Structures are given as C-alpha cells and as structure tokens.
Amino acid sequence: MRKIIGLGIAVLIVVALWTAGWFWAADQARQQVALLAQNDGETAPQLTCGTFNVSGYPFRFDFTCDKAQLVSGDETITVDGIKASVLTYSPNHVIFSARSPYTMANAFTGSQSQFDFTGFEGSARLEARDLIKGLSGEGWRIGRISVLADGIVWNDTVVTPVLQAKADHIEAHLVDIPELHDKTKGLAGLAAYLNVKGLVAPAFQITAGEGSLDAQVSGLPDDLQAFTDPNAVRNWQAAGGTLTLVKLAGTQPQPDERFEIKGNAHLTEAGLVAGEITYVTKGVLDRFAGLMPPLQLIALKGKPEADGSFSNAMSFVDGQLKLLAVPVLEIPPLF
Incomplete structure (x- = not known):
C-alpha cells in the first residue's frame, strides 16, 4: 500500500x-x-x-x-x-x-x-x-x-x-x-x-x-x-x-514556351562570381524580338535543336557574365 x-x-x-x-x-x-x-x-x-x-x-x-x-x-x-x-x-x-x-x-x-x-x-x-x-x-x-x-x-x-x-x-x-x-x-x-x-x-x-x-x-x-x-x-x-543550380525550369502551353537552366557558381578570393550556366529555351527569347538587334538575339538563343528549341551556355569570369567571350553583365565584388 x-x-x-x-x-x-x-x-x-x-x-x-x-x-x-x-x-x-x-x-x-x-x-x-x-x-x-x-x-x-x-x-x-x-x-x-x-x-x-x-x-x-x-x-x-x-x-x-x-x-x-x-x-x-x-x-x-x-x-x-x-x-x-x-x-x-x-x-x-x-x-x-x-x-x-x-x-x-x-x-x-x-x-x-x-x-x-x-x-x-x-x-x-x-x-x-x-x-x-x-x-x-x-x-x-x-x-x-x-x-x-x-x-x-x-x-x-x-x-x-x-x-x-x-x-x-x-x-x-x-x-x-x-x-x-x-x-x-x-x-x-x-x-x-x-x-x-x-x-x-x-x-x-x-x-x-x-x-x-x-x-x-x-x-x-x-x-x-x-x-x-x-x-x-x-x-x-x-x-x-x-x-x-540543378535545374530551374518553366513551361506554358499557350503560347508554347519553355526553358530550362542549369549551372554552378562560387566566389573568387576577391569576392567575384565565377562559374557557368547552360540553358535550353523554346519561344521564351522570342519575346525580345524588336527589342534587340537580330544578330544579338540569334547569339543569345544559341544552337537550334531538332525539336524547335535552342541551347546555349554562358560563363561567369571575374564577376562578368560572358556570352561567346562578350561581357553582357557585370556583378561587383560581394565582399
């Protein structure tokens, strides 16, 4: 008890x-x-x-x-x-x-x-x-x-x-x-x-x-x-x-558009972005028609594929995003 x-x-x-x-x-x-x-x-x-x-x-x-x-x-x-x-x-x-x-x-x-x-x-x-x-x-x-x-x-x-x-x-x-x-x-x-x-x-x-x-x-x-x-x-x-970036993707049926982006990035000792990205697009970059010269748009879209899409690649070198060795964007040092 x-x-x-x-x-x-x-x-x-x-x-x-x-x-x-x-x-x-x-x-x-x-x-x-x-x-x-x-x-x-x-x-x-x-x-x-x-x-x-x-x-x-x-x-x-x-x-x-x-x-x-x-x-x-x-x-x-x-x-x-x-x-x-x-x-x-x-x-x-x-x-x-x-x-x-x-x-x-x-x-x-x-x-x-x-x-x-x-x-x-x-x-x-x-x-x-x-x-x-x-x-x-x-x-x-x-x-x-x-x-x-x-x-x-x-x-x-x-x-x-x-x-x-x-x-x-x-x-x-x-x-x-x-x-x-x-x-x-x-x-x-x-x-x-x-x-x-x-x-x-x-x-x-x-x-x-x-x-x-x-x-x-x-x-x-x-x-x-x-x-x-x-x-x-x-x-x-x-x-x-x-x-x-394992994959960033988007799509819509009307109009028929899609994109897929992959890549990687890191910082140099000077705090500058370095890395590369690859992308596949269909229809998305056509939105820039009339907003940029045709030759630049063709270079941006890249290689045409059999399914009507385009593939391309860019690289980050010392903070500059480059397309075919031409700088298109510059990111200042992050520290």
Missing part, C-alpha cells in the same frame, strides 16, 4: 511540475509578444495582435495571433490570422498556418499589395550540432522548412485591385543535406526546392504556367548565429562554398 501511495504522490508531483512549467512557458510567450508590441517600429520592428492566445495544454503549445500587424520602418504588413504549434517534447519543430488576406503597404513609395489564398501552411525544424550546447542556442542549423499555399492571388491595391499574379499551388522546401554536414569544420549544406502550378501573370503574358527550382548550396555554417556575422559571405568563400 505504501508503495502505491508513494507512486501516486510521485505522479502528482510530476504532473504539478509539468503543469507549472507549461503555464510558466505560456506566460513567457505572452510577455514576449507584449514586449514586441511596445517597440516603436523604427529602431525595432513592432508586432501587435488583435488577440493573442496560448492553448494546447498539456502536450502542445498553440500560439494564435489574430489580426496581426508588423510595422518596420516604412513597411506595414497585416495578416488576418497566424497560428503556430509546438510539441512540448519537440520544441525544435514548429507547424504554422495563416489566414488571408495578407497585405503590404510602404509609406515611402506608396505601394500597396494584397495577397489572398485559400490555404497556407508549413513547418520548420532545426537540428542541433550538439544537444547539450544547443540548450544555450549554439550550433542550430536548418533541418527543414516547408511552405505550401493554394489559391494564391496577388493584387496591387493602390487605387483599385489590379491582378499582378495568381497560382493554383505553390510549394517550397529548404532541406538540410546530411552528407554535406561536416561537424568538425562546422559546415553544412542546404537544398532548395520550389514548385509552382497554374501560374497567371498578365504583365509577363503567362496564362497557365508551371515552374520548378532545384538548387543546392554547400559550405554554409552549421550554426544559424554565424549568418549574422558581417563577414558571412567572405567566410562562405573561404570554406569553398558553391551554389549549384
């Missing part, structure tokens, strides 16, 4: 400590949001919520901010609602969602935009280089960040709504590449994926486009704190970092 009573008391103590810890953490979250609301929006961003709530006891934290507004300098952003959820036993993994509309206004330029969507959700997970040191905030890197959105409509709203673009579905992922993680050197790599379906952009004469991106970056620091270092770009070059 004594053992049972002792076990019961132990359980009650654990439950009491767990409950106290949960409500303490929830109160800390409320205080932090309240502090953000006190910022002036100039020297520090100001975030306010029409209502802010924390729920999910006992195994989850659900943070809900309705009628959210972020002011930073001349920029004001509003979102109808934001929700983020974290499991108490897995605080490095956040699931989030949002309700439209999402608006942006710039007091300096006078620009105003509104984004509407039928669905917006995502998740973010961090990985620790060392769990013990990670408790102090050291050695955290991106494990995975994913965002999915449906029924997106972007309108310019300065006067009346003017459609800028819309898409049926957008999906984006930023993923850690385990084989590129060098714990000894403190380096990591990321892969980026983007997929867009049902894209409409009147200004670019896109009526039913689809696009995708597959890229990788190596030589990144495996500590997110290092990205704030003023010498972050220089350090990336010194670590032998590379950007690989």
